[in-house]
Amino acid sequence: MIPEIGHFSLILALLVALTLGSLPIIGAARGNVVWMGLARPLARAQFLLIAFAFLCLAYAFAAKDYSVLYVASNSNSKLPIQFRIAAVWGGHEGSLLLWALILSVWTVAVSAFSKHLPDDMRARILGVMGLISVGFLLFMLMVSNPFDRLIPAALDGRDLNPLLQDPGMIFHPPMLYMGYVGFSVAFAFAIAALLGGQLDAAWARWSRPWTTLAWVFLTVGIMAGSNWAYYELGWGGWWFWDAVENASFMPWLVGTALIHSLAVTEKRGSFKAWTVLLAICAFSLSLLGTFLVRSGVLTSVHAFATDPRRGVFILAFLVIVIGGSLALFAWRAPTVGRGGKFDVVSRESFLLANNVLLAVAAMSVLLGTLYPLFLDALNYGKISVGPPYFDAVFAPLMTPALFLMGIGPIASWKNASLPELAMRLRWAFGVSVVTAIILPLWLGNLTPMIGLGLFLAFWIIATTVNMVRHRLRGADQSLTSRVKAVPRAWWGMVIAHLGIAVFTIGVTIVKGFESETAIRMMPGDVAHLAGFDFTFKGVKEVQGPNYTANRGELLVSKNGVERTILNTEKRLYTVTNMPMTEAGISPAVIHDLYASLGEPLSDGAWSVRIYHKPMVEWIWVGCLMMGLGGLLALSDRRYRMKKRNKNSNGAELGQEEVAI
């Protein structure tokens, strides 16, 4: 009964979404205040209905209702409760429901925090989000219903994929979807502005915090996924350029370009058309990512062709959304003003150059991801496009981008002087070159890639330090009050940029200095790696809730002093009969020690792999810093919704001029 109520609730949600997607937009075109006013209650109703459907599905999982096909395919009676709940989004149908739920969350959030928007603008924004929701609800109800019954009911479920039985499963997908779907807000703002013909600095200011928030979620979501892969897959990799990863990375690249372009639009009134185009692209890439991951086209083009209903629906939806919005863009963009004049050397031009590089990078990732699919579909043979290709393409694009990142925030708007910039940054340049040569030499391995990576990281740090010192000049006030006088958005940028530097250091060092060894170990045997001694203490049998495991213990010591113990498991999940490796990791600032248990060999020995991963944690710390920078920017006082009196406004406007 409960699943049917959930199903019915989804049908009602579709009707509400259809109303939300039509009446307010028509109302805005005709100036009908009542129709426009429907947007907010409808957004709320839609959220309640989808959330209710979601709870119904979660209930079916918690109550082990194996008469629901989706539950029977993705859960099992022995699965612990936290994973039974996370299994709601462990498969195709449920993750679409999560998508729709998160879209309705964003919609209701926009309706709640948009009191300051003009009525027609708000009606259009919520209407566009309603139209997107229509697409996803229709998709679920027509070809991908999570509430479909299985008759007769299964005795027990087929269990969740063991790879997904991890705390990462609880946080990573919701975070990532918050980011993906969050770009729908920027998209809706852009479409609403195109429809209404109001594309100005105010529009940029309104859509900026929403875009930043979505970007923060996406950044942290990708980071969580990368960290999860690192410890779950058992080989210590953190990024593989897998199509699923690329699907989240492309919107991130374009979203990064978008938040910078929005800044220019708000501050200088320039790049309006470009900003709108980026907003459309960011969301289109999110949709495309959903299509890639969810249509089955990745596993095999031919599997997709044998059951094309889902794929064809998403493809048609993509064509309507992307084609429609680009057509609207082509029609309305020429009426948008161009914005002001600026010189070849100016903050605008540096930002624009980096925007172009980010966009080219995103398109290249798209090319590399789709190319094998197209070749296969056209019967030109199967090829694999993997890390060697993406590394080769990405490094040359990111090198100038990171270099310009150091200069952009320092150059003045409109017209900067190149000799002046060179004078100001000569020390930063010298220091980063010298450090990038001396540090790897001291560590014992200087290659061009290590030198380049470290140079870019130190360049960003040195230019940021220069910028902060410049900004905090003057001795008439205490340092704390000078720090406080600078808007939080500016500090947000500083921290996010330093995050990029920290990330770059992590990537460079771990790629240049990691080491590993594969050995056979009897209990009592010692292996050596990177100055550490790893003593194998043997293997114990462990019984988990839905798996059996062999747990190997390695005692780590250095110069006879005991440091830590690594526990690594080889698990066999009994329902799916799938083996899984749980790595034993000792994380630290300087390096991670990472061990994974292999196969049992003859006479009680085991094969063991041990990895030394210097500074690998910096990769994720860098991502967290980017997210933190975004949050700090969001907490900037100009976004707080307090009622201000007219007198304070002038002073605040003056101050904002200096923040990007």
Place this chain on the structure above:
Amino acid sequence: MLNKLLNIFVACFLMHALSLNAQEAQPMQNNAAVEEQVQRLSTQLRCLVCQNQTLADSHAALAQDLVQEVREMATKGMSDQEIIDYLVARYGDFVRYRPPLKSSTVLLWLGPFALLVVGGFGLFLQLRRRQAMAADAPLTEEETRKVRELLNK
């Protein structure tokens, strides 16, 4: 009798000593140079039965077999290129993560640089146009008032 006891004592002592003296773990493979080549190659080759994993990362039995095959070729002294050519002849281009440059992949390899050229050209045009623009007309009083009003709504 005493002899027997002594024997047992010595045997016990020896066993104890052995268990105290930890043994060095043996590497899975003995030839370090060959292993380095196998490692390098297996990060560029695809596990044919996995979703999307290199041979180095895969725990699948078939991947291990393929690694063993690579190892045997490496032991025979074949170069990286010879080994890759052999595997491509047997399994097709699918096996390598670095796609070859041939007529069907020209777009793949040149695409990013073509995109960069197009983007760079667009940037150049835009910058030239912006530079040639007339200076901004300052906002009229009416416009300034409107901006304030909208921003403070």
